[in-house]
Amino acid sequence: xxxxxxxxxxxxxxxxxxxxxxxxxxxxxxxxxxxxxxxxxxxxxxxxxxxxxxxxxxxxxxxxxxxxxxxxxxxxxxxxxxxxxxxxxx
Numbered sequence: 001x002x003x004x005x006x007x008x009x010x011x012x013x014x015x016x017x018x019x020x021x022x023x024x025x026x027x028x029x030x031x032x033x034x035x036x037x038x039x040x041x042x043x044x045x046x047x048x049x050x051x052x053x054x055x056x057x058x059x060x061x062x063x064x065x066x067x068x069x070x071x072x073x074x075x076x077x078x079x080x081x082x083x084x085x086x087x088x089x090x
Contacts, residue, residue, distance in 0.1 A: 008047045016056075 008016075016033075017026040023043040030037045030045055034055050038046045053059075 006049060008045075008049055008052055010044060013045050013047065016052075 013026060013030070014021070017029050020026050020029055023039075023045065027037050027039060027043075027045045030047060035047055035052055040046050
């Protein structure tokens with residue numbers, strides 16, 4: 001097995017992220033899709049092929065290991081409503 005087959009190629013990432021061309025924008029988009037993305041020293045995305053296939057095909061996948069990206073916190077809806085009510089009262 002070739003070492004390159006373990007990861008998506010830059011061309012494959014470009015096709016998934018089309019029309020985005022900037023590496024930072026591609027990384028953000030891939031993370032929005034639910035992929036675990038690390039970055040190469042040049043800023044380009046590095047994605048494990050088997051994980052990408054699982055996520056993009058809709059199959060269940062394992063949670064990322066500790067030390068990787070954590071999921072975003074849920075919005076505090078009650079806090080926002082309280083804040084808006086206080087602004088209206090002032």
